[in-house]
Amino acid sequence: MNVLAILMIGGVLAVPGVALVALRWASHRGELNLPERAALLPFDEEEPVGRATDQILNRQSAES
């Protein structure tokens, strides 16, 4: 059972540990240095910044 207790404590340390490794990876790739670009990732030419979507309620012209 002690082995398992060690496993558990190891596990508890592993999550933030893996997170730290991932953080290093991210900063190496420069993921943390392009906040502006990254913030625009959900948008593209098809659904650009500045255009609201999903405006369907309480609008007469949108009703079918």
Added chain:
Amino acid sequence: MSASSQTFSALLPGDVSDDSSKRALLAEIDASCRVPVLFFVISGLLWLLAGTALALVASIKLHSPGFLASWEFLTFGRVRPAHLNTVIYGFASQTGIGVTLWLMCRLCRVPFVAPGLATVAAIFWNIGLTVGVVGILIGDSTSIEWLELPRYSTPILFFSYVLVAVWAIITFRLRREQHLYVSQWYLLAAILWFPWLYATAQIMLLIEPVRGVVQAAVNWWFAHNVLGLWFTPIGLASIYYFIPKVIGRPIHSYYLSVLGFWSLALFYNWNGLHHLIGGPMPAWMITVSIVASVMMLIPVTTVAINHHMTMWGHFGKLKHSPTLRFVVVGALCYTATSLQGIANSLRSYSEVVHFTHHTIAHAHLGLYGFFAMVMFGSLYYIIPRITQREWPSLGLISLHFWACFLGLALYVVPLSLGGILQGLAMNDASVPFLKVVEGTLPWLKLRTFAGLLLGLGHVAFVGNLVWLLARVFGPYRKPVVAILMGAETAAVVGK
């Protein structure tokens, strides 16, 4: 799908771009998601209906113990875990995965890869869960909270979690957009954390059980992480995607969102043991988890500020967008439930509210108010896109929203306060225990009423969805211009 995407292009007024392949990409991605996402989402919603029914039975039993008392498979000790497991593993997880699949495809900018893999995962998931829930109802529950599903069902479920994780890794490797949006961080983390959490808990609690208090420690480490490392990231990923998307404005501060993600990743995992305050755990373990819980103020406040600042000046859009309504309510509930949870984790506060209905209100504020609401909002956005069909009834959408919103408020607010009163009474040695129990009755009855409202909302939602799906199989009616193109375009098209 190219036909329909051309239709959209043709409908686009004015600024048709030269790069038509790019234009078609979103439509292609959406269409490719159809089968697997719908599979997860629809089964999730069916489990939601089942879970709601079980919840109502359990809730009524708390104030009218004679209700359905003659069926042993509907005794409280079975209905309650059956409710928990259907809504957690059936509804929340599966809808969450449905949304995750779609978001991953969109953010990686690749059409759905290996749809077969995901569909197989969904099938196994539902088989495993059905076996498990039936197992609970016939009395095979393991009686370990959050892991009540009997041992013969969990390997099936685990298999399907692994498939989903494998799918996510494949999609991630094939991504066309090299940079990661904050939502992707959350989603990837969730999808990789969960099978690992689940396996650890299964092994240490059911397959090769540890002894004594370590069991309780593992149990709550798992249960709390399911909330924090599985549901929370998926919910937040959706909020981070849909708020900017709907209002058409990038997130206020990307730095804050990065900070929020990493502090969650670093601190959340330590939180679980605050459930054992007052229990026979070495004091330092509980203290560590209290400190980690309070550290959650960092992700919570950064996320709250960020979402609020993004919404700033755009609150008017709440009127028009069902997605935004649900998602924003979810975001507010996230802040509220997190702050409440942090308070609950403090020893002095926990002394009062531990073992009261306050905790239950808290759990529902988190899982329902935050997670389920965000999922509903996301589905309102996703489903029309993947099915290329408009929501048939706007009235049902409103009904869904208001029923759930009111039901939620009536559930959480009174039960939180009632829980505090209950806790104070329980700590007062001069109040007989029976008096305390009787004192909770009005709150419990109110909860049943709130549950009925929530159920009404769910039925409205599922009804609307069924109607929409009927149109999918029916003749092609009308493209989703209103939703796809946004307000001003819709107006042009409407003319």
Added chain:
Amino acid sequence: MSVHSDNRGQSGLDSGEATDVRDLHAAILRERPDPIEGREPLNLWVVAFIAALLFWAGTYLTQYSGGFRSDEFAERQINPAPAPVAAGGGAEDPVSKAVKEGAIVFATSCSPCHQADGNGVSGQFPPLAASEWVLAEGPNRIARIVLNGLSGPIQVKGSEYNNAMNAFRDSLDDRQIANVLTYIRNSWGNKASLVTPAEVGAIRGGTSDRSQAWTVADLEKVPVSGGAAPAGAPALTPAALKEALKKLSPDELKSVLQDVGK
């Protein structure tokens, strides 16, 4: 990308912002050459807030962790008030060690009644500080009080008390009782000899047939020191025993002999 915003602006149903401005805005956002510009530094308040949280975390961790011991369940008893025992120089002499451990037992088992400062509550709970019972030469009587409790009238420091104290026979073991007795005998200005677990064990064994609480009348039949302690314990040199036996009345002597015979 070309923007023909005028076409779209005609709708008359835009959400309050002119379309061309938004498109312009989008273009600017997308094409801004130098990303450094867009990097809002983290708000100073956020940084200060995080720093404050971290500071709090450190404090709380050190204050409420029960010394990071695996057998400490009560977070608040960490760092028990430094025992006011004269530090004799040696790192851990037996008395200060026992006092340290006894302080923890005292805090959970005795202080609710006798108070942390050992002064009791006047009229209800007698003081332990400077109590002649506590400072008696040997632990014979107070060990019995702790084992079986005490009820009925008792004189402490010239005041009369008539109340009841509960028994700790089943909830504390010999070591804990010995330590807590050493603690009360060496705190708040008290100064008396160490009590060993062996002494307590012997008394426990010798009184195992007693089920009710002690009364002062019964206690006074028990010699103040010596007696039940096993050979070898410091209180039981032959000389001390002789000294103690000399003090006894014939009746008391008889009862001691009977006890020993059991």
